[in-house]
Amino acid sequence: MSTGPAGHTARSADSPHSETPRDPRLRTFLHTADGVTIDSVYDPGTAVYDMRTPSAGRPVFVVAHGFTGDVDRPHVRRVAEAFARYGAVVTFSFRGHGRSGGRSTVGDREVLDLDAAVARAQRIHPDAPLVTVGFSMGGSVVLRHAALRPGTVAAVVAVSAPARWYYRGTAPMRRLHWMVTRPAGRVVGRYGFRTRIHHLAWDPVPLSPVEAVPRIAPVPLLIVHGDRDGYFPLDHPRALAGAAGDHGELWLEHGMGHAEHAADDTLLARIGDWADRTVSRAG
Numbered sequence: 189m190s191t192g193p194a195g196h197t198a199r200s201a202d203s204p205h206s207e208t209p210r211d212p213r214l215r216t217f218l219h220t221a222d223g224v225t226i227d228s229v230y231d232p233g234t235a236v237y238d239m240r241t242p243s244a245g246r247p248v249f250v251v252a253h254g255f256t257g258d259v260d261r262p263h264v265r266r267v268a269e270a271f272a273r274y275g276a277v278v279t280f281s282f283r284g285h286g287r288s289g290g291r292s293t294v295g296d297r298e299v300l301d302l303d304a305a306v307a308r309a310q311r312i313h314p315d316a317p318l319v320t321v322g323f324s325m326g327g328s329v330v331l332r333h334a335a336l337r338p339g340t341v342a343a344v345v346a347v348s349a350p351a352r353w354y355y356r357g358t359a360p361m362r363r364l365h366w367m368v369t370r371p372a373g374r375v376v377g378r379y380g381f382r383t384r385i386h387h388l389a390w391d392p393v394p395l396s397p398v399e400a401v402p403r404i405a406p407v408p409l410l411i412v413h414g415d416r417d418g419y420f421p422l423d424h425p426r427a428l429a430g431a432a433g434d435h436g437e438l439w440l441e442h443g444m445g446h447a448e449h450a451a452d453d454t455l456l457a458r459i460g461d462w463a464d465r466t467v468s469r470a471g
Contacts, residue, residue: 218280218304224290226301228280228308229259233272246275247342247467248309248316249460252302252326253279254348254447255294255364256381258286263448270456271321274464276313280305282326284384291386292377294368295353296394298329299336306333306340317342317467321459324348324419324447328397331428335395335403342467344404345459347412348447350420351398351427353390360419360446401431408466409436412451412459414444437462 218226233246249271253264258281268277282301284292292298302320309318318341322330327349334344356362367373368385377383401409409432413425422440429438439458444450451459 216308218308220283220297220300220304222297222300224283224297224301225288226280226283226304227259227287228278228305229268230308230312231268231272231277231279233274233276245468246316247319247463248276248278248313249274249463250302250305250309250318250320250341251277251279252298252305252320252322252329253282253285254324254326255292256285256377256383257323257326257448258282258288258382260286261448266453267321267323267448267451267456270453271460271463273457274460275316276309278305278309282329284386286382291384293386293390295325295328295332296390298325299333299394302329302333303337306337319343319345319463319467321345321463322347322349323451324350331397331400331404331409332395334407334409335400338403338407341407343408343410343463345410345412345463346397346428347451347459348414348417348420349397349411349424349428351424351431352396353393355420355424357421358419364419398427398431401428401436402433405433405435407435410439410459410462410466411436412439412441412455414441414446414450416443417446417450419446 214230218228257264259279268279271277281288282298283290320330320341327346330344331346367377374385377385411425411428429436
């Protein structure tokens, strides 16, 4: 969507929120390169006892949610809790979502939001391997981020990600395009889904996920997709896997639907195991 100043917001500076002693999570507003405030939550994880020193070689996960999600949604918190068994976790709300500022550009400037969350993880754990995990729109963002920021992350996981832009081949995607492109749709997005969507079209069109994937190598890439995904059929993950070549791994999950809601605890544990093994081998 827009690459102009529309994502800018004049909301307040970083303001950590106090937490009860029983809750080790730390909530902070981050700042993106284009001036948007991003709501984020840091969880040191059950495998981490000193906030500044994760268990040796354990990953730090940065989780990018899907469109209309946010850091407080139960399905996002469930993902964070699953990965916290393997290392520290940073979750955040993309611009236009939840308590973050700005308006959603549906995958374009959201790379800057992920930049800010990754930078927070690096500040807390400067020597830990970082693993970005994205769902649906967040999956497209982690792919583009890894391609555009080489050397930043140790591994990438894209779950239910599209391979290409402007896809309208399924009824859910036609409804989503209506919500994004029509004034009445954006009203529904704001009040029905708590998602503020920018009204300008992309200019220029960002690098597509399938174009981004070859640039990620040699960073390990895991592509996860359900065979009952109602948004993106199986040609999407297969195209991503084909573009990845030897540095990519494809899991086609039988009976799985779309994104965080469809990722059960067993699948999340397998992803956590994959990330832990992958960064341990790389280390």
